[in-house]
Amino acid sequence: MNAIVDTWYLFLRSLRNTSRVPMTWTMSLIQPLIWLLLFGQLFRNIVAIPGFPTQNYLAFLAPGVIVMTSLFGATFSGMGTLVDIDLGYLDKMLVTPVNRNAIMLGRIGGDVVRVVAQTIIIGVIALLMGQGFVTGLAGFATAIAIVALMVIGFAGLSNIIALRTREHQLFITVINFFTMPLMFLSSALMPMQMLPTWLQTVAKYNPVTYAADGIRTLVNAGFDWVLLGKSFLILGALALVMMGVATVLFRRRLV
Amino acid sequence: MIRVEQLVKQYDSITAVDGVSLEVTPGELFGFLGPNGAGKTTTIKVLTTLLRPTSGRAMVAGYDVMKEPGKVRSVIGYVAQDVSVDDKGTGRENLMLQGHLHHMENKLLRQRVDKLLELVGLTADANRRTETYSGGMRKRLDLIVGLVHQPKVLFLDEPTLGLDPQTRARVWSYLRDINQREGITIFLTTHYMEEADTLCHRLAIIDQGKIKALGSPNELKDDIGGDRIDIGFSEERLIGESVFVDSALRVLRGQPFIQRIETLGDSLAVYADRGERIIPQIVELLAQSGVPAKTVTLSRPSLNDVFLKHTGYTIRGGEASTAERFRERFRRRPKGGNR
Numbered sequence: 001m002n003a004i005v006d007t008w009y010l011f012l013r014s015l016r017n018t019s020r021v022p023m024t025w026t027m028s029l030i031q032p033l034i035w036l037l038l039f040g041q042l043f044r045n046i047v048a049i050p051g052f053p054t055q056n057y058l059a060f061l062a063p064g065v066i067v068m069t070s071l072f073g074a075t076f077s078g079m080g081t082l083v084d085i086d087l088g089y090l091d092k093m094l095v096t097p098v099n100r101n102a103i104m105l106g107r108i109g110g111d112v113v114r115v116v117a118q119t120i121i122i123g124v125i126a127l128l129m130g131q132g133f134v135t136g137l138a139g140f141a142t143a144i145a146i147v148a149l150m151v152i153g154f155a156g157l158s159n160i161i162a163l164r165t166r167e168h169q170l171f172i173t174v175i176n177f178f179t180m181p182l183m184f185l186s187s188a189l190m191p192m193q194m195l196p197t198w199l200q201t202v203a204k205y206n207p208v209t210y211a212a213d214g215i216r217t218l219v220n221a222g223f224d225w226v227l228l229g230k231s232f233l234i235l236g237a238l239a240l241v242m243m244g245v246a247t248v249l250f251r252r253r254l255v
Numbered sequence: 256m257i258r259v260e261q262l263v264k265q266y267d268s269i270t271a272v273d274g275v276s277l278e279v280t281p282g283e284l285f286g287f288l289g290p291n292g293a294g295k296t297t298t299i300k301v302l303t304t305l306l307r308p309t310s311g312r313a314m315v316a317g318y319d320v321m322k323e324p325g326k327v328r329s330v331i332g333y334v335a336q337d338v339s340v341d342d343k344g345t346g347r348e349n350l351m352l353q354g355h356l357h358h359m360e361n362k363l364l365r366q367r368v369d370k371l372l373e374l375v376g377l378t379a380d381a382n383r384r385t386e387t388y389s390g391g392m393r394k395r396l397d398l399i400v401g402l403v404h405q406p407k408v409l410f411l412d413e414p415t416l417g418l419d420p421q422t423r424a425r426v427w428s429y430l431r432d433i434n435q436r437e438g439i440t441i442f443l444t445t446h447y448m449e450e451a452d453t454l455c456h457r458l459a460i461i462d463q464g465k466i467k468a469l470g471s472p473n474e475l476k477d478d479i480g481g482d483r484i485d486i487g488f489s490e491e492r493l494i495g496e497s498v499f500v501d502s503a504l505r506v507l508r509g510q511p512f513i514q515r516i517e518t519l520g521d522s523l524a525v526y527a528d529r530g531e532r533i534i535p536q537i538v539e540l541l542a543q544s545g546v547p548a549k550t551v552t553l554s555r556p557s558l559n560d561v562f563l564k565h566t567g568y569t570i571r572g573g574e575a576s577t578a579e580r581f582r583e584r585f586r587r588r589p590k591g592g593n594r
Contacts, residue, residue: 002358009355017343020384088339092400095303095333096356097325 010106074154078162156242262311273464286455332401482530
């Protein structure tokens with residue numbers, strides 16, 4: 001019971017602190033806009049390549065932008081942990097009887113809400129640009145569930161890296177080392193069948209692929225439950241494992 | 256309220272705390288005096304359950320810090336060396352969150368928060384974000400954040416480090432208030448002699464992880480040899496020697512309450528315990544013998560003298576030797592980050 005209450009208060013703190021930095025909101029609006037407008041134009045003719053799965057590029061790009069925003073949003077979660085450690089705020093929480101897992105859960109809960117908010121913004125922008133979900137609102141809600149699982153998994157990973165590195169510079173280096181390949185070695189920005197064979201193999205083992213495929217099918221095709229089931233299973237497993245390792249590591253590092 | 260037995264904390268090859276034992280009674284204001292890197296912060300972190308000791312035992316409010324850390328946490332408050340408040344939150348929000356993490360009932364919490372804000376004069380600024388606060392305001396807020404849940408013991412790590420003299424004096428008076436009115440036991444670390452001297456009921460001098468001396472400031476001073484009373488006379492000389500000094504010396508020599516007398520030209524330096532009590536006797540004796548004293552000054556040995564005696568050096572403005580600085584850096588290493 002205490003664990004839930006503690007998580008709730010720390011979750012509120014996380015959200016409050018984000019909401020009070022206006023730049024966060026501006027940036028989270030501008031960034032997907034740039035991706036959609038700029039890259040939508042830049043790569044528009046890519047659909048002419050034989051074998052491209054969609055008729056217009058936006059239909060392909062929008063799910064990719066959602067996945068990318070989620071990945072970037074999630075992987076910086078550990079930064080907050082490092083800041084709390086450095087400012088001594090973590091110690092301040094640790095000398096209270098607060099549930100140890102709640103500290104990690106509250107933070108990642110905040111990350112989920114932030115990224116979901118961004119996803120809604122992207123969805124609305126895409127809709128205004130003429131690209132909605134063929135599965136409608138139910139499909140959009142399903143996409144949000146996929147996003148949430150993905151954020152939990154990668155925010156967990158980010159906190160693992162933060163707890164292992166314990167240092168800002170190194171943390172950022174390691175995060176960049178991970179996120180770019182995760183992004184490009186997946187089906188997020190390029191259709192699977194157009195990747196070289198070896199890359200297809202790599203992409204098949206990349207959880208980001210399953211987030212992108214799941215959301216893409218919701219935008220373009222319909223409720224393909226075999227594909228969606230795979231997405232939920234893989235991202236759910238990722239979330240479970242990463243959160244498990246992150247909380248265990250967190251507890252062990254701090255009495 | 257606090258009992259520490261043979262506490263040892265090692266970081267690889269460095270022993271930060273080396274067999275510390277001490278006891279703090281309920282309601283006491285106890286100080287841990289020592290230079291940077293002496294093991295003060297490490298000890299406080301063990302007592303607040305933030306660090307596991309290598310060996311030894313520590314009890315706080317009847318609970319073992321290793322076996323029942325949860326219970327210890329619910330009865331202690333901790334104010335770290337560096338102010339750590341949530342910048343994006345208001346003063347009130349910072350206090351409320353702390354109360355919530357201690358699972359306090361809402362109504363009680365709100366009353367408590369109002370009372371504490373008033374105590375440190377932050378009521379008017381309570382609803383502003385702390386990023387707009389001055390350094391002194393942040394320190395005051397940080398102090399009361401550690402008090403929201405009415406702890407039995409408050410741990411303060413260098414509570415006035417880097418504060419201006421006025422703020423320092425205010426913090427001292429708050430601490431006395433908290434200690435007296437709320438009966439909270441206070442354990443603080445400091446490397447300021449004045450702070451240890453004026454604020455603490457009892458203190459331990461710690462150096463290189465070991466306790467060198469323990470007692471009230473007065474006991475520690477008495478320990479190194481009583482007070483010094485300087486007695487000056489008017490200059491009526493007879494071939495170089497002061498007549499008065501000579502006669503005074505004859506009168507005072509052999510008095511049971513005097514430990515030692517030194518002649519210093521026109522004056523005498525008398526060493527004795529509890530100088531303030533024997534000054535009247537000395538003045539009386541001299542007057543009866545027709546050698547009126549012109550000036551009488553009493554000086555107590557300072558805590559600096561005490562520290563010097565036990566460690567072989569003095570603390571100057573928190574400076575530390577190279578070895579101590581190394582130790583300090585090492586202590587922080589496991590926490591990472593460059594401060």
